[in-house]
Amino acid sequence: MKLSYKIAKRFLKSNKNQTVLIILGISVGIAVQLFISLLITGLQESLINKTIGNNSQISITSFTQDYINKEEININNLYNLDDKIEDITYYLDINSLANISDDNFNLIIRGIDDSYDSIYNLNKHITSGKIKRGNYIILSENYKNKYNLKINDAIKILANDQSTFELKISGFYKYGVKALDDTLSFMNLNDAQNLFDKKNKISSIQIGISNKNIFQADEISKNIDNYLSNNYEIDNWKENNEDLLSGLNGQSISSIIIQIFVVVSVVLGISSVLAISVMQKAKQIGILKAMGIKNKKAASIFLIQGIILGTLGAIIGIILGIILLLLFTTFATNPDNTPIVEITITYISIITAFLVAIISSILASLIPALKSCKLNPIDIIRNN
Amino acid sequence: MKNILEIRKVNKFYGDQIKNQVLFDINLLIEEGSFNAIIGASGSGKSTLLNIIGSLDVPTSGEILIGGRIESHMTSDRLAEIRNEVLGFIFQFHYLLPEFTALENVLIPYQIKHGKITKEAKQRALELLKEVGLEKVENNLASNLSGGEQQRVAIARALINNPKIILADEPTGNLDSKTTNIIYDILRNINKKYNTTFLIITHDENIAKKADRIIEIKDGKIFNDTKKD
Ligand SMILES: Nc1ncnc2c1ncn2[C@@H]1O[C@H](COP(=O)(O)OP(=O)(O)OP(=O)(O)O)[C@@H](O)[C@H]1O
Numbered sequence A: 001m002k003l004s005y006k007i008a009k010r011f012l013k014s015n016k017n018q019t020v021l022i023i024l025g026i027s028v029g030i031a032v033q034l035f036i037s038l039l040i041t042g043l044q045e046s047l048i049n050k051t052i053g054n055n056s057q058i059s060i061t062s063f064t065q066d067y068i069n070k071e072e073i074n075i076n077n078l079y080n081l082d083d084k085i086e087d088i089t090y091y092l093d094i095n096s097l098a099n100i101s102d103d104n105f106n107l108i109i110r111g112i113d114d115s116y117d118s119i120y121n122l123n124k125h126i127t128s129g130k131i132k133r134g135n136y137i138i139l140s141e142n143y144k145n146k147y148n149l150k151i152n153d154a155i156k157i158l159a160n161d162q163s164t165f166e167l168k169i170s171g172f173y174k175y176g177v178k179a180l181d182d183t184l185s186f187m188n189l190n191d192a193q194n195l196f197d198k199k200n201k202i203s204s205i206q207i208g209i210s211n212k213n214i215f216q217a218d219e220i221s222k223n224i225d226n227y228l229s230n231n232y233e234i235d236n237w238k239e240n241n242e243d244l245l246s247g248l249n250g251q252s253i254s255s256i257i258i259q260i261f262v263v264v265s266v267v268l269g270i271s272s273v274l275a276i277s278v279m280q281k282a283k284q285i286g287i288l289k290a291m292g293i294k295n296k297k298a299a300s301i302f303l304i305q306g307i308i309l310g311t312l313g314a315i316i317g318i319i320l321g322i323i324l325l326l327l328f329t330t331f332a333t334n335p336d337n338t339p340i341v342e343i344t345i346t347y348i349s350i351i352t353a354f355l356v357a358i359i360s361s362i363l364a365s366l367i368p369a370l371k372s373c374k375l376n377p378i379d380i381i382r383n384n
Numbered sequence B: 001m002k003n004i005l006e007i008r009k010v011n012k013f014y015g016d017q018i019k020n021q022v023l024f025d026i027n028l029l030i031e032e033g034s035f036n037a038i039i040g041a042s043g044s045g046k047s048t049l050l051n052i053i054g055s056l057d058v059p060t061s062g063e064i065l066i067g068g069r070i071e072s073h074m075t076s077d078r079l080a081e082i083r084n085e086v087l088g089f090i091f092q093f094h095y096l097l098p099e100f101t102a103l104e105n106v107l108i109p110y111q112i113k114h115g116k117i118t119k120e121a122k123q124r125a126l127e128l129l130k131e132v133g134l135e136k137v138e139n140n141l142a143s144n145l146s147g148g149e150q151q152r153v154a155i156a157r158a159l160i161n162n163p164k165i166i167l168a169d170e171p172t173g174n175l176d177s178k179t180t181n182i183i184y185d186i187l188r189n190i191n192k193k194y195n196t197t198f199l200i201i202t203h204d205e206n207i208a209k210k211a212d213r214i215i216e217i218k219d220g221k222i223f224n225d226t227k228k229d
């Protein structure tokens, strides 16, 4: 092994230009492979995040009624149903008509408790004030600006059942999503249940799944369905986003195809260089065989050359790929200087790139290695 | 005297369609420790015979016995071991590895056998290089040596594993007469010192005359076989 390694190294050194070129070739291939795989992963993560971030992955509503009686469902049991379930919250939505400065608009008053934040991150989006016990409400900044509202201002509410209430503003929030900001307001769950005479009632239960298991939402949702009676409707994000999912799927497949082609061209590149090298070094192999080197050892010279090329190519390629990704996240930015695609460089992706380089260079050196096995020393000795 | 090498009814044909017979029923017994010259006209089959003896080529029929064992019964790995440990080759065109230095070239058969180079092995290689008069160029790349120097490195390389038999194909073919004599003296010295058997193809009458035995090949047959006492 030591001799084969020594000879392999010498052979590579004796053809410096060729060696440098092929290492560059492998590096570029591996850099592109790493870049594409991380870019697509980042792209998909940010797409999924935009679609279902600040949102739950599974929701439970009543099939037959507007409200769920909270006593019918044991939240703790639900929680223990599957350890991929990370957060559970529930809320009461009251559809109402709000009246401010003689203007009427539809407003959903959502009664929430502390658990709401674990999925919807409301506190992070509260811009002033806070949720207060009693007949207080948090309204979006949209209305604050539109009607010039302040904390402690009062608004009139006309509920579905025609009863009217007066609520005081205890703060403002901004999710930055128009559909939410235009319709939602928040108050304490207990206070909402009391105020609107919906004791123990909730509109829905929302379930958050840990990030890495997000694609198992449909299975978990089936488990919940089996656990609950038929009176409940269970929805999961995958059902509601089939277009997005098939888009992501297509993207993954095309990314993998590109990566495969890059790797194939790397393999062909190494293979052709080593095949040329076998011919260039035929005389040396013949001499070594006349000196008594065994076929397997002669073949290992070319395998080792492949591994050396692959290792150096992988190291340079991974460095190159990381530089490429850093440049991309620094220069391809939104107007507010955040990167267009948030990319995280993972150990797995680097190890994968490394293995791809090593395995493809071993594959590439198989044919040249076999060729060197077949070399007959007499052909070299005789033909000078 | 014990025979170290036996050649039994060796025939060699070349060509697939038109068969061209190069060796005809060659029989030879070579004594251990003897110094043999093989002579003959160009194209008579000398190199073919030597390559067959060295297991680099295969006879069309007949057998080669080294130390009483039949070559054609051995695996290719076993033959490689024999080439490495029992035989030493010196070719007409020296055939060094150009990527390695003189010293490294001498050590290659040793490394094939043992894997790593010991201090003693390196010392021995240096001594051999000194014996062939090359102590000054031991660290030069083989490709930077003159033809005569390369030939002498090849001789040192053939000796590194203390082979029992040395097969040399015109080892002094392209050297001047002074160097030829020096190299001949070296070979003869080794022959005496280590009882190494030599089979040397040569066109040089002076060398042939100094051998223990002259085997003359003509048109693929042994034409003359003279032993001195
Ligand atoms: N691979 C081959 N295919 C066909 N014929 C061959 C082959 N190798 C050798 N020959 C023929 O065999 C004959 C003997 O060749 P060989 O090399 O043994 O001669 P030689 O005695 O060593 O000659 P020289 O003194 O010129 O080296 C020659 O006629 C040569 O042309």
Ligand SMILES: [Mg+2]
Residues within 6 Å of the ligand: B046, B047, B048, B169
């Ligand atoms: Mg010849």
